[in-house]
Amino acid sequence: MCVAISDKQKQLLQLLADGEFHSGTELARQLGVSRSAVWKQVAGLADLGLHHAAVTGKGYRLEKPLELLAAQAIINGLDPAVLPLLAQLELHDQIDSTNVYLSQQAQNYAPAGTVCFAEHQTAGKGRRGRQWVSPFGSNLYLSVLWRFQQGYASTAGLSLAIGVAVIRALRQQQLHPVGLKWPNDIMSAGKKLGGILIEVSGESDGPCAVVIGLGINLFVPDSAAQGINQAWTDASKVNPAISLNRNQLAASLLNQLLAVLADFEQVGIKAYLDEWRSYDCLQGQSATLFIADQPYPGIVQGVDDSGLLLLQHPDGRTQAFASGEVSFSRTPL
Structure with a gap:
């Protein structure tokens, strides 16, 4: 709403x-x-x-200057090849959740390439229903609607490909070091910089709608950070020497996200696996995978060719997992 x-x-x-x-x-x-x-x-x-x-x-x-989002500034930053992929760009001062909003628009036949940004979310959400802290004008909160024709199976591994797109955009804007934590976290120095939330609706073997939500921390006020219950960071801490332009970063993200979405149904996750592995900040780390409340401690051995997490158990067995929540057992490099 x-x-x-x-x-x-x-x-x-x-x-x-x-x-x-x-x-x-x-x-x-x-x-x-x-x-x-x-x-x-x-x-x-x-x-x-x-x-x-x-x-x-x-x-x-x-306490800090604001750069408010501007539709024309974002559009001006889009690559000529990407511009036709953008069906509609909406900027909201305040919304409950960009993902909830676009999921509703998907049911109302909004076209692929509909994009929604918000300056402030009153009910922003991450995975497993967690709250996403969303102070006004301080970070980036966006969702993209895309439509796939070949059912849920054609979206397998999409969150990893989206992660690659996000890292490309952040690096273009000189924000580093940044990496990826399976399956959908944007990380820097072991702390969460951003997150991806993908929601699919429609037919399991026919047309389906995918809403890709993304939140990137650019500046999180101390007062807002009190509501975050995990190790976090923001762009102002990752690289204090640069001052990110929110509209330029928004355009860079759309350039990468829309290009990946346009190709994904044809090329699949395999086209992005090598690059994803180069950004993997879990590889070789001691970690615990939680499925519901069941812990699985071990050493992360990357991902397989389907994008599943490979975890080596203490007894030496390696098992592939399709879902779960990963916690570092020690501070990663």
Whole structure:
């Protein structure tokens, strides 16, 4: 469900996006409201995960400048070969979940190549129903709808191929070191930088719709990080020397994601396995795989040619797993 922020909130965000101080008097004038109303609007930004400073004689400013998403800036960054693959681009100020929204649009016959970005998610989700912390304008939250004609089986290994696409885009934007943790986590130095969530609906042996959700941490405020229950990082920590342009990164991600999706049904996972293995941050690591609450400790031996995780048990046996949750037994390199 789309949950629009108010026009006054949006205007206020645009005025404060530069990260500089703005006096209450000037904000009141530009917004056409009282100074008391400005104070209430500024205080309400905390509900979006945004925090501010208020200094007597200076006014208000956000703790960090915002670069708001702009459809034309994203489209301008698309490769000519990719542009025809984009059927529709939607930018939402606030939404419950980009994946939930696009799943609903898929049922309403939205075309392949429909893309949804959100500045803020009120109910963002990761795998197994976990909450995805989503402060306003700080990170990237997007979903892509694609349609496959040959049923669920034709999507096998898709999450790995999508992972390859994401790493390509991040490296293009000079963000490194980054790698992949089976089956769908974007990692840096053993901490989670982002995640992929793929949901499939339709016929098992006929046309099906796939919604690919992606969240990338660019800057996670300390206040928002309190809700994260695993080791995490963001782009500002991975490489403090660069300042990522959100619109450029959004375009780079779409360039890679749409190209992979357009080819995947023909080439399958095998076309991406070697590259995925080069990004694998679990290879050779001591780890524990959890299926439900059942732990399987061992040494990760990469993935097989179908994209299944290979785990060597303590007795030396190697077993392939199609699903599960992997936890490092020690801090990875």
